[in-house]
Amino acid sequence: xxxxxxxxxxxxxxxxxxxxxxxxxxxxxxxxxxxxxxxxxxxxxxxxxxxxxxxxxxxxxxxxxxxxxxxxxxxxxxxxxxxxxxxxxxxxxxxxxxxxxxxxxxxxxxxxxxxxxxxxxxxxxxxxxxxxxxxxxxxxxxxxxxxxxxxxxxxxxxxxxxxxxxxxxxxxxxxxxxxxxxxxxxxxxxxxxxxxxxxxxxxxxxxxxxxxxxxxxxxxxxxxxxxxxxxxxxxxxxxxxxxxxxxxxxxxxxxxxxxxxxxxxxxxxxxxxxxxxxxxxxxxxxxxxxxxxxxxxxxxxxxxxxxxxxxxxxxxxxxxxxxxxxxxxxxxxxxxxxxxxxxxxxxxxxxxxxxxxxxxxxxxxxxxxxxxxxxxxxxxxxxxxxxxxxxxxxxxxxxxxxxxxxxxxxxxxxxxxxxxxxxxxxxxxxxx
Amino acid sequence: xxxxxxxxxxxxxxxxxxxxxxxxxxxxxxxxxxxxxxxxxxxxxxxxxxxxxxxxxxxxxxxxxxxxxxxxxxxxxxxxxxxxxxxxxxxxxxxxxxxxxxxxxxxxxxxxxxxxxxxxxxxxxxxxxxxxxxxxxxxxxxxxxxxxxxxxxxxxxxxxxxxxxxxxxxxxxxxxxxxxxxxxxxxxxxxxxxxxxxxxxxxxxxxxxxxxxxxxxxxxxxxxxxxxxxxxxxxxxxxxxxxxxxxxxxxxxxxxxxxxxxxxxxxxxxxxxxxxxxxxxxxxxxxxxxxxxxxxxxxxxxxxxxxxxxxxxxxxxxxxxxxxxxxxxxxxxxxxxxxxxxxxxxxxxxxxxxxxxxxxxxxxxxxxxxxxxxxxxxxxxxxxxxxxxxxxxxxxxxxxxxxxxxxxxxxxxxxxxxxxxxxxxxxxxxxxxxxxxxxxxxxxxxxxxxxxxxxxxxxxxxxxxxxxxxxxxxxxxxxxxxxxxxxxxxxxxxxxxxxxxxxxxxxxxxxxxx
Numbered sequence: 001x002x003x004x005x006x007x008x009x010x011x012x013x014x015x016x017x018x019x020x021x022x023x024x025x026x027x028x029x030x031x032x033x034x035x036x037x038x039x040x041x042x043x044x045x046x047x048x049x050x051x052x053x054x055x056x057x058x059x060x061x062x063x064x065x066x067x068x069x070x071x072x073x074x075x076x077x078x079x080x081x082x083x084x085x086x087x088x089x090x091x092x093x094x095x096x097x098x099x100x101x102x103x104x105x106x107x108x109x110x111x112x113x114x115x116x117x118x119x120x121x122x123x124x125x126x127x128x129x130x131x132x133x134x135x136x137x138x139x140x141x142x143x144x145x146x147x148x149x150x151x152x153x154x155x156x157x158x159x160x161x162x163x164x165x166x167x168x169x170x171x172x173x174x175x176x177x178x179x180x181x182x183x184x185x186x187x188x189x190x191x192x193x194x195x196x197x198x199x200x201x202x203x204x205x206x207x208x209x210x211x212x213x214x215x216x217x218x219x220x221x222x223x224x225x226x227x228x229x230x231x232x233x234x235x236x237x238x239x240x241x242x243x244x245x246x247x248x249x250x251x252x253x254x255x256x257x258x259x260x261x262x263x264x265x266x267x268x269x270x271x272x273x274x275x276x277x278x279x280x281x282x283x284x285x286x287x288x289x290x291x292x293x294x295x296x297x298x299x300x301x302x303x304x305x306x307x308x309x310x311x312x313x314x315x316x317x318x319x320x321x322x323x324x325x326x327x328x329x330x331x332x333x334x335x336x337x338x339x340x341x342x343x344x345x346x347x348x349x350x351x352x353x354x355x356x357x358x359x360x361x362x363x364x365x366x367x368x369x370x371x372x373x374x375x376x377x378x379x380x381x382x383x384x385x386x387x388x389x390x391x392x393x394x395x396x397x398x399x400x401x402x403x404x405x406x407x408x409x410x411x412x413x414x415x416x417x418x419x420x421x422x423x424x425x426x427x428x429x430x431x432x
Numbered sequence: 433x434x435x436x437x438x439x440x441x442x443x444x445x446x447x448x449x450x451x452x453x454x455x456x457x458x459x460x461x462x463x464x465x466x467x468x469x470x471x472x473x474x475x476x477x478x479x480x481x482x483x484x485x486x487x488x489x490x491x492x493x494x495x496x497x498x499x500x501x502x503x504x505x506x507x508x509x510x511x512x513x514x515x516x517x518x519x520x521x522x523x524x525x526x527x528x529x530x531x532x533x534x535x536x537x538x539x540x541x542x543x544x545x546x547x548x549x550x551x552x553x554x555x556x557x558x559x560x561x562x563x564x565x566x567x568x569x570x571x572x573x574x575x576x577x578x579x580x581x582x583x584x585x586x587x588x589x590x591x592x593x594x595x596x597x598x599x600x601x602x603x604x605x606x607x608x609x610x611x612x613x614x615x616x617x618x619x620x621x622x623x624x625x626x627x628x629x630x631x632x633x634x635x636x637x638x639x640x641x642x643x644x645x646x647x648x649x650x651x652x653x654x655x656x657x658x659x660x661x662x663x664x665x666x667x668x669x670x671x672x673x674x675x676x677x678x679x680x681x682x683x684x685x686x687x688x689x690x691x692x693x694x695x696x697x698x699x700x701x702x703x704x705x706x707x708x709x710x711x712x713x714x715x716x717x718x719x720x721x722x723x724x725x726x727x728x729x730x731x732x733x734x735x736x737x738x739x740x741x742x743x744x745x746x747x748x749x750x751x752x753x754x755x756x757x758x759x760x761x762x763x764x765x766x767x768x769x770x771x772x773x774x775x776x777x778x779x780x781x782x783x784x785x786x787x788x789x790x791x792x793x794x795x796x797x798x799x800x801x802x803x804x805x806x807x808x809x810x811x812x813x814x815x816x817x818x819x820x821x822x823x824x825x826x827x828x829x830x831x832x833x834x835x836x837x838x839x840x841x842x843x844x845x846x847x848x849x850x851x852x853x854x855x856x857x858x859x860x861x862x863x864x865x866x867x868x869x870x871x872x873x874x875x876x877x878x879x880x881x882x883x884x885x886x887x888x889x890x891x892x893x894x895x896x897x898x899x900x901x902x903x904x905x906x907x908x909x910x911x912x913x914x915x916x917x918x919x920x921x922x923x924x925x926x927x928x929x930x931x932x933x934x935x936x937x938x939x940x941x942x943x944x945x946x
Contacts, residue, residue: 029508030491034467054433056527056556061442062470074437074776081434084557087531096433104435120465120528123494153467154494154528365515384472384484391482 023340028363031384032313032338033066034153035161036117040067041404042162043076045189048112048218051077052104053151054097054127055119066400076111078104082121093127094135101136105144113218114140115165118150145218147172157338159236159314159403162189166214169221170243176225183209184270185222185249187241188234191406192216197288198257198409201267204284205276224249229273231266233257233408235348236315238341255347256319259327259413260292265347288410295414296327302421304329309376311385312336312362313399320380320402321356322348328417332356333374336367378424395423438775438795440750440813444554445526446471447564451572451650452522453485453598454627458572459518461509463501463529463536466491478816479599488512490529502534509540513547519631520548520576522568527556548631550575562649562725562751565597569626570653576634580662583639589688590620592640592658594666595651596627601728601812603627605825606646610671613828614644616697617681619688626650638662642687646670646827647727649751672731673739674703674832701829703836707739715840719915721746721787723770723778723796724811726754728826732791732810733761735835745785746770748778775799786915789843794818804914806842895924897932904934919944 036059039051053059060079067075080100085091097116105111114136116129129148136146149168151161166187176183184207186198195212202210211222213230226248232241235256245251254269255262264285271281308330310317317337324330332352340360342349359367364385371379372392379389379396386396397420407416445462449471452460462468469489475481490508492501513521523536537551550571554564593610596603604627611621622640623633643658643666645651655666665687671680678698685692706712720742722732729749736742747762748770749755755771762769770781779799782790790800790807794815800807809818810826825831897905908916916937923940924932 029469029489030466031469031472032466033470034465036467037470057436057439057441057443057560058445058468058527058556060436060439061446062467064438065442065470065474079436081436082557083434086433087557091433093433100433100435120467121531124497124528124531152494153465154492154497157466365511382473383477384469385476387476387480387482388484 024357024359026336026359026361026363026366028366030157030338030362031311031364031382032362033158033382034062034120035151035156035158035164036063036119036153037066037158038151038161038165039063039077039117041189042165042214045214045216046113046218047076047216048110049076049115050104050108050111050113051115051117052101053077053079053117053119054122054129055079055082055117056121057081059119059121076108082125087125094132097132098136098139101140101146105140112144114144114146115168116146116148117161117165118148118152120152120154123150123152123154145172159234159316160239160339162214162234163237163239166237167239167243169214170224170240170247173221173247174223176223176227178225178227180227181208182227182229182274183211183223184274185211185213185224185228185230185244187213187230187232187244188237189214190233190408194406194408194412197411198267201284201288202270205267205271205274205281207270207274207276226250229270231270232344234316235319235341235344236339238339238344241344253347255322255351256316257408258319258323258416260289260296260410261327262319262323263292263408263410263413264289285410292410292413296417298414299417299421300328302424303417305331306377306424307331307333307374308378308380308420309333309371309374310335310337311364311367311371311379311381311399312338312359313380313382314403315339315341316399316402317380318345318352318358319348322351323416324420325353325356326351327413328420330378330420333376334359334367334370336360336362338362378420380420395427397423436774440773440775440793440795441561442471442474443527444556444559444561444564444567445524446474447561447566447650448522448524448552448554448568449475449485449487450561450565450597450599451568451626452487453481454596454600454603454629455486455625456628456630456633457519458486458522458631459512459516459520460485460487460522460524461505461512461536461540462487462489462524462526463505463508463532463534464489464491464526465528466493468526468528475598478814479819480816481598485598486516486518492529497532501529501532502539505534505536506539506543509545510543513543513545518547520550520572521545522550522552522572524552524554525556526554530554530556548575563753565650566653569594569597569650570657572626572631572634573637573654573657576631577637577658577661578635580638583641586620588618588620589642589690590622590640591684591688592622592637592643592664593624594643594645594655595647595649596624597647597650598627599812600627600647600650601810601814601818602824602826602831603647605823606827606831608823609825609828609830610644610646613671613677613681613697614684616695616699617685617688617692618690618695619684638664640664642666642684644684649725649727649753670727670731671827672728672831673735673835674701674829675738676731676734677701677828677832698829701832703739703829703832706833706836707741712740712840715843716741718742718789718843719745719785719787720789720791721782721785721796722767722810723748723750723790723792725749725793726751726758728811729758730754730761731826733758733765733767735832736791737765739832740836740839742789745787746781748772748781779803786918788912789839791839808839808842894921895929895932895936898934901932901934901937904937916941 118129133146133148149164224247228249230249231252252269254266257263257266317335321332321335334357336359386398389396406412452458475485523540540549643655645655645666658664669680669683671677720736726749733747736744744765744767746768749758750773759769790796791810793811797807920940
């Protein structure tokens with residue numbers, strides 16, 4: 001509803017190659033969700049956990065707006081909304097919290113694990129949720145455990161909420177029995193069906209103890225120790241990786257398991273660490289890999305040579321750009337990420353075309369100007385930007401689906417490619 | 433601390449965003465943490481807007497808290513002005529920024545911008561979305577309206593349409609319908625606001641002869657102020673339903689000094705005949721539960737009995753500001769009243785009342801789906817499917833036609849219901865056969881809609897059914913069986929019966945028989 005007055009663009013630094021190349025660091029308006037949004041998939045993953053946000057009406061409205069579309073029942077998340085009484089000190093926040101938690105656990109007998117999730121207002125007024133969690137854990141043991149983490153927008157963007165949640169769980173994991181051999185911990189939320197596929201592949205490779213984190217049931221926490229090798233399934237788990245390493249676990253570096261090549265490289269990192277013979281690995285993975293390649297080939301005609309522009313959103317941007325470039329022949333022009341962890345991204349970064357421009361952080365207005373100048377064939381962006389860009393004649397893929405849909409592994413490679421191909425096919429088909 | 437699962441209203445700053453997003457050449461700078469930009473998707477996705485809301489967010493992070501969030505805010509205001517060149521800038525703080533006490537009003541004024549700056553105090557920890565919309569509209573009117581001046585001599589009287597916003601339930605079409613109705617009556621529309629108005633339009637609100645308040649939740653404070661400041665009277669009747677539209681025409685004609693009987697404004701009003709035609713006989717006495725914002729709940733309460741011959745069993749609203757009016761409406765209909773913004777409370781009430789039709793928001797649509805009750809949506813909050821491509825007003829005579837279609841469609845057709853009763857033992861019409869036009873399988877109808885059923889409220893031990901009574905119950909058509917079972921069990925419980933026999937069933941039927 002406003003006239004747009006274009007501003008001068010800062011000159012983009014030369015992109016000479018992605019590994020050590022300069023990264024455009026931007027500061028300005030960030031058009032991203034906060035970490036509370038992770039609750040949308042985390043609560044589906046851990047089926048007897050409840051997420052209690054200690055926040056404001058905005059927090060409740062955010063989660064509802066991000067999730068309400070997809071699920072609607074008495075959900076396993078809620079918001080304890082701070083009111084003026086709490087802020088003015090007329091009510092003791094800790095007493096209020098105890099009351100709310102007691103009522104909640106009474107109403108929901110199936111809940112075994114309760115997360116107290118910090119928000120912007122609870123952080124700003126400095127409610128000590130970690131201490132509250134210890135107190136409440138003592139009160140409600142052994143009926144339910146209580147763990148605190150922050151999903152606030154002042155500290156986390158979108159997927160960092162999962163990182164913050166898992167990192168808070170790591171200190172509660174049992175110490176792995178050092179006498180048993182090495183174990184594999186796949187870290188990062190995956191769709192159940194994908195977990196099952198990976199489980200089968202690891203089993204056929206003869207990798208003995210494979211656990212997934214987060215787990216499906218609250219009391220099924222994996223043990224961790226110096227014998228643990230962990231493989232990140234999601235790229236946004238910096239804190240969790242650090243916390244696992246602090247427990248002695250060792251991270252296996254690999255590209256993230258998107259597409260045929262990505263899945264192979266990821267699985268191979270585990271196979272190599274567990275001494276799986278190359279012949280066996282190839283035998284186990286060849287069928288699924290061939291299926292994935294066939295599925296990708298179908299979409300390559302649509303996608304090859306097309307230029308793709310990523311707005312920062314979930315930190316999946318770099319691995320997905322790698323997948324689109326390496327496996328489908330797309331040309332990533334801009335790859336924005338809210339936060340760049342070079343160490344975790346190194347294997348994917350090394351596979352990105354040298355001309356790719358990386359940006360970290362966000363100034364949404366400048367990015368929009370850049371996007372309009374570049375007129376990419378496909379723009380990957382959040383829900384707030386997708387329709388406005390479509391209305392300007394650009395083709396978009398809304399990024400939240402890349403998180404909510406099962407996309408990892410061989411059997412989903414074709415589905416993942418289709419998510420990017422569909423908007424292009426649709427635009428080509430429509431005659432109105 | 434209030435425990436909240438799903439909310440009917442967003443925070444007050446979302447109300448402010450609804451107002452400015454509906455307007456032209458007005459920009460809002462919201463002091464808000466990273467993440468609050470989620471609000472944009474309400475407009476771009478749910479309402480399918482092709483433009484971003486005209487809102488700049490400061491999106492401060494923890495590292496900014498140690499530095500200078502006030503400077504961040506000023507930079508955001510300055511850049512927003514330079515980039516968008518609006519006619520007016522609105523500044524406000526969301527809940528977290530309110531805690532920082534950065535004083536957006538003072539900071540924005542200090543920039544000395546060449547356009548009016550309208551500061552808002554949104555009381556995020558006390559107030560909600562509709563209040564925020566009303567407050568924003570009121571502040572804009574106060575801040576932008578030109579001083580009172582002599583009205584020009586005009587051939588036709590002029591009114592303003594007040595209250596429609598972005599993301600409003602059918603506001604887009606209501607505005608068109610009411611403008612047409614007024615045109616037929618001989619009244620011109622001066623300014624429609626906030627939806628579609630620029631800052632310059634707001635400046636000339638005072639030029640009209642009177643105001644039409646379409647949505648009191650948003651428009652009432654502004655209309656009351658305009659009455660005081662400019663001597664403009666405003667309408668009290670919300671024209672939803674045939675009766676209210678007639679009353680509205682009379683009221684508007686009165687304010688405009690016109691004779692309403694001179695013109696035929698009813699044109700294509702079909703609801704009266706559709707309701708009187710014999711097929712509609714089966715609608716008689718259908719038990720209806722009504723819930724929504726005050727405007728739409730009150731309107732539906734008026735219409736269900738007078739224009740459909742339904743029976744309102746429950747009437748409620750989440751708009752606490754209008755609790756008194758809704759209570760009075762419910763009492764007049766001898767219906768139960770519910771003032772609540774707790775979705776579980778509403779669900780429990782719907783389950784207890786066994787209505788045959790639910791008229792509500794998207795929350796009630798889900799409740800009704802879970803309970804297997806037909807439902808039509810009558811009020812915000814709504815979802816994307818309630819922003820139809822076709823013209824579909826709620827107000828005026830065409831709006832009444834829309835009400836008839838959309839409220840009756842979810843029900844079984846009259847003849848179908850009749851046949852089901854007659855042939856209920858035939859294989860095609862067995863117990864689980866769903867209404868043919870709903871195209872759902874019997875399983876889908878019976879199955880709970882989600883894997884997580886609500887935990888039932890603890891009740892005293894229910895009476896047990898004898899085998900014979902249970903068999904008799906099965907002979908009752910399935911669409912009223914739930915109510916028959918509930919009523920019989922209530923009847924038995926109230927009398928302390930341990931078992932329910934066939935005769936208990938019929939005693940209860942006689943007791944509750946309508």
